[in-house]
Amino acid sequence: MLNKKICVIGLGYIGLPTSALLANRGYKVHGVDIIESTVETINRGEIHIVEPELDTFVKSAVNSGNLKASLTPCEADIFILAVPTPFHDGFIPNIDYIISATKNISSYLKDGNIIILESTSPVGTTDKIEKILNDSGVDTSKLFISHCPERVLPGQIMRELVENDRIVGGITPEATKKTIEFYKTFVSGEVLSTDAKTAEMAKLTENSFRDVNIAFANELSILCDKFNIDVWELIKLANRHPRVNILQPGAGVGGHCIAVDPWFIVHAGGDDAKIIKTAREVNSYKTQWAIEKIKNQALKFEIENSKKAKIACMGLAFKPDIDDLRESPALYITRELIKSELDILAVEPNINNFQEFNIIDYQEAIEKADIFVFLVAHKEFKELYIEDKEILDFCGVLNR
Numbered sequence: 001m002l003n004k005k006i007c008v009i010g011l012g013y014i015g016l017p018t019s020a021l022l023a024n025r026g027y028k029v030h031g032v033d034i035i036e037s038t039v040e041t042i043n044r045g046e047i048h049i050v051e052p053e054l055d056t057f058v059k060s061a062v063n064s065g066n067l068k069a070s071l072t073p074c075e076a077d078i079f080i081l082a083v084p085t086p087f088h089d090g091f092i093p094n095i096d097y098i099i100s101a102t103k104n105i106s107s108y109l110k111d112g113n114i115i116i117l118e119s120t121s122p123v124g125t126t127d128k129i130e131k132i133l134n135d136s137g138v139d140t141s142k143l144f145i146s147h148c149p150e151r152v153l154p155g156q157i158m159r160e161l162v163e164n165d166r167i168v169g170g171i172t173p174e175a176t177k178k179t180i181e182f183y184k185t186f187v188s189g190e191v192l193s194t195d196a197k198t199a200e201m202a203k204l205t206e207n208s209f210r211d212v213n214i215a216f217a218n219e220l221s222i223l224c225d226k227f228n229i230d231v232w233e234l235i236k237l238a239n240r241h242p243r244v245n246i247l248q249p250g251a252g253v254g255g256h257c258i259a260v261d262p263w264f265i266v267h268a269g270g271d272d273a274k275i276i277k278t279a280r281e282v283n284s285y286k287t288q289w290a291i292e293k294i295k296n297q298a299l300k301f302e303i304e305n306s307k308k309a310k311i312a313c314m315g316l317a318f319k320p321d322i323d324d325l326r327e328s329p330a331l332y333i334t335r336e337l338i339k340s341e342l343d344i345l346a347v348e349p350n351i352n353n354f355q356e357f358n359i360i361d362y363q364e365a366i367e368k369a370d371i372f373v374f375l376v377a378h379k380e381f382k383e384l385y386i387e388d389k390e391i392l393d394f395c396g397v398l399n400r
């Protein structure tokens, strides 16, 4: 197997770590991206994204000659598609990148090739790849087309790429078998076999499960606020039941996975995707609810003190201890407060340069702010001692 050549399409958070790992395992990897600067950076042995250990992997992969990046695909034995799958306006799944990547590889395919879709995809997308290839004049009868969804955690990608269990679903049982053989060469977790649609739905299900359970916690937090109960204490107590495990509420749900993927099910499932749709709505509502709470607190301060409150927004990232702002409710809240002309001091210890507005050090915020709004439970905030200031803690960072 190691003498196989692999062509990876899309060199982002998934494609680049996968390429670098495979190249370090001895595969010849040809990585493709449409962004020229990405290709150039990788060919210098450097990286364009932040991920622990990735720099070492990429450097040694490029130095060994096993990893080369390019703007165009080439002939290979195995093709891996790791391109983005966002949504269009109205939460309609956008598989344009998959369609274009599939068309781009079509002229390089030959009998016996394995084509693996790793992007998180709406149910039926892997079948569509076969159709797109057929429409491009490719005889797919001797190709092996599968879906193998990625489920790594940013920050732990290099370890989880190897250790996580994987689900493989081919459009035929032979495709499943061939694809599993490949993953078994570098995955130490179990590689589980199913069909393409089930594999697609499994990935969407995993992220919807998280979303629904966070929605439950977020709803509890709103109810507890109404009943004047400390939600953090409540959850700690309820979780002492041996079969209860409530997640933590927050300022909403963000990131490019959990806040996006459930919509793929809702779009296809319509009225039958009741809980999944409602969970999305509850989590988005939590963000709006937080904005209203902050505005009310600011108004109260202004009335009581005859001056405008300085409000410190503590954290902008979509989750603790990272710099990722994609779909971040904390960033959304901060933007909305700025738009409402409140006096905002933004704090994000994981980001140094931000073009849109000024970010200040949290120590400076402690000196200047009247109201503290904790939006993300970054480790730097856990030990903060804030005296005689108003605090709204949406992420429970002070209660942990």
Ligand SMILES: NC(=O)c1ccc[n+]([C@@H]2O[C@H](COP(=O)([O-])OP(=O)(O)OC[C@H]3O[C@@H](n4cnc5c(N)ncnc54)[C@H](O)[C@@H]3O)[C@@H](O)[C@H]2O)c1
Pocket: 009, 010, 011, 012, 013, 014, 015, 032, 033, 034, 035, 038, 082, 083, 084, 085, 097, 100, 101, 104, 118, 119, 120, 121, 150, 151, 152, 153, 154, 256, 257
């Ligand atoms: N990042 C994660 O933690 C994670 C985890 C699990 C699943 N996923 C899924 O993996 C997929 C990829 O996500 P990502 O985070 O790596 O995205 P990303 O945006 O970091 O990377 C995608 C790359 O693909 C490139 N690209 C787009 N169209 C292309 C084309 N036609 N040909 C070649 N390159 C092209 C882009 O320039 C970009 O560099 C998505 O479906 C995502 O939902 C991501």
